[in-house]
Amino acid sequence: MTAKIIDGKAVAAGVRQECRQRVDVLKKKFGVSPGLAVIMVGEDPASAVYVRKKIQACADVGIDSRKFLFPADVEQSAVIDKITELSANPSIHGILVQLPLPKHFDVKAVLGAIDQEKDVDGFHLYNVGGLVIGDTVFPPCTPYGVMLLLDHAGVDVAGRNAVVVGASNIVGKPMALMLMQREATVSVCHAKTRDLAQFTILADILIVAAGYPNLITAPMVKSGAVVIDVGINRLANGQLVGDCDFEGVRRRASMITPVPGGVGPMTVTMLLVNTINSAERSLNAAGHQPMLGRSICAATPGI
Ligand SMILES: NC(=O)C1=CN([C@@H]2O[C@H](COP(=O)(O)OP(=O)(O)OC[C@H]3O[C@@H](n4cnc5c(N)ncnc54)[C@H](OP(=O)(O)O)[C@@H]3O)[C@@H](O)[C@H]2O)C=CC1
Ligand SMILES: Nc1nc(=O)c2c([nH]1)NC[C@@H]1CN(c3ccc(C(=O)N[C@@H](CCC(=O)O)C(=O)O)cc3)C=[N+]21
Numbered sequence: 343m344t345a346k347i348i349d350g351k352a353v354a355a356g357v358r359q360e361c362r363q364r365v366d367v368l369k370k371k372f373g374v375s376p377g378l379a380v381i382m383v384g385e386d387p388a389s390a391v392y393v394r395k396k397i398q399a400c401a402d403v404g405i406d407s408r409k410f411l412f413p414a415d416v417e418q419s420a421v422i423d424k425i426t427e428l429s430a431n432p433s434i435h436g437i438l439v440q441l442p443l444p445k446h447f448d449v450k451a452v453l454g455a456i457d458q459e460k461d462v463d464g465f466h467l468y469n470v471g472g473l474v475i476g477d478t479v480f481p482p483c484t485p486y487g488v489m490l491l492l493d494h495a496g497v498d499v500a501g502r503n504a505v506v507v508g509a510s511n512i513v514g515k516p517m518a519l520m521l522m523q524r525e526a527t528v529s530v531c532h533a534k535t536r537d538l539a540q541f542t543i544l545a546d547i548l549i550v551a552a553g554y555p556n557l558i559t560a561p562m563v564k565s566g567a568v569v570i571d572v573g574i575n576r577l578a579n580g581q582l583v584g585d586c587d588f589e590g591v592r593r594r595a596s597m598i599t600p601v602p603g604g605v606g607p608m609t610v611t612m613l614l615v616n617t618i619n620s621a622e623r624s625l626n627a628a629g630h631q632p633m634l635g636r637s638i639c640a641a642t643p644g645i
């Protein structure tokens with residue numbers, strides 16, 4: 343078997359086209375320009391690349407983005423003051439704090455300062471709680487993008503065995519919750535899992551987000567499985583690879599996402615979706631009827 347490649351870049355391009363249309367309606371009909379604030383602390387090169395991609399993606403669909411760069415040794419209170427100010431600013435509909443933050447930061451305190459109605463990453467505890475009960479406004483971008491890829495590829499989730507490798511707050515845990523919400527039978531593996539292969543081999547849907555190249559090899563994968571590789575690893579030779587031995591695994595899987603060009607472009611795109619949803623919600627809060635297209639969210643009910 344040779345797996346069908348799930349083209350994240352192409353799916354993302356389609357979603358972005360919808361984003362452009364929704365932004366157009368917001369601007370022309372309602373005079374609202376969706377605005378995203380991106381906060382970055384320090385100049386970690388990987389973070390800088392991701393932030394640049396997010397800002398480019400905003401420009402691409404007509405979202406106004408503003409970047410706030412703080413030096414790595416800034417006091418936490420200065421960052422929280424900025425977040426408080428942006429939370430009160432009606433021209434800002436989304437606030438994102440690029441992670442990781444420097445060690446002296448209390449991540450929970452910083453994320454907690456974001457207005458929960460502008461928490462487009464979905465990392466505020468209010469939205470995390472919403473996700474747990476299957477009723478969140480801002481699904482976290484990476485697992486949200488994965489759900490959209492699965493829907494787009496026509497993958498049935500209900501009743502299937504889903505195995506998530508990785509249990510972080512930003513990928514593994516919310517991924518597991520979204521799959522549970524869609525009635526998969528979910529196992530979550532992490533660094534202390536004994537005999538990872540014993541779990542992965544049972545997966546109809548295998549989601550890998552650990553951050554180790556070649557962690558998943560062909561013998562660990564059930565024949566015909568759908569494999570979603572979230573991992574992003576830069577090898578010494580400069581090559582970007584996921585967590586799966588791509589060439590080996592694609593001979594056992596029925597579908598697989600590539601790296602690059604798989605989940606990464608979806609992550610950035612779902613940030614745009616969450617920001618536009620937030621801008622539309624701000625209109626509704628102002629007394630307008632809920633009239634705008636929610637087709638993207640409708641594709642993924644209940645998350
Ligand atoms: N494509 C995209 O859009 C995105 C990609 N990423 C990429 O995804 C990967 C994961 O990111 P993130 O969740 O932030 O990373 P973290 O480092 O925060 O979490 C990694 C998780 O993987 C687990 N893990 C580590 N080693 C193993 C192992 N040998 N077997 C099983 N589980 C293991 C860890 O376990 P434990 O909890 O026990 O420590 C942890 O839960 C990275 O490569 C990152 O670059 C991240 C975000 C978006
Ligand atoms: N608050 C916060 N929100 C995040 O969403 C967030 C974060 N912090 N910290 C880091 C991770 C990582 N992340 C990625 C974004 C884009 C690509 C992406 O575009 N990847 C491309 C290639 C990238 C490249 O060429 O380097 C691809 O896979 O095709 C990947 C990973 C968002 N994250």
Ligand SMILES: [Mg+2]
Pocket residue numbers: 509510
């Ligand atoms: Mg952990």
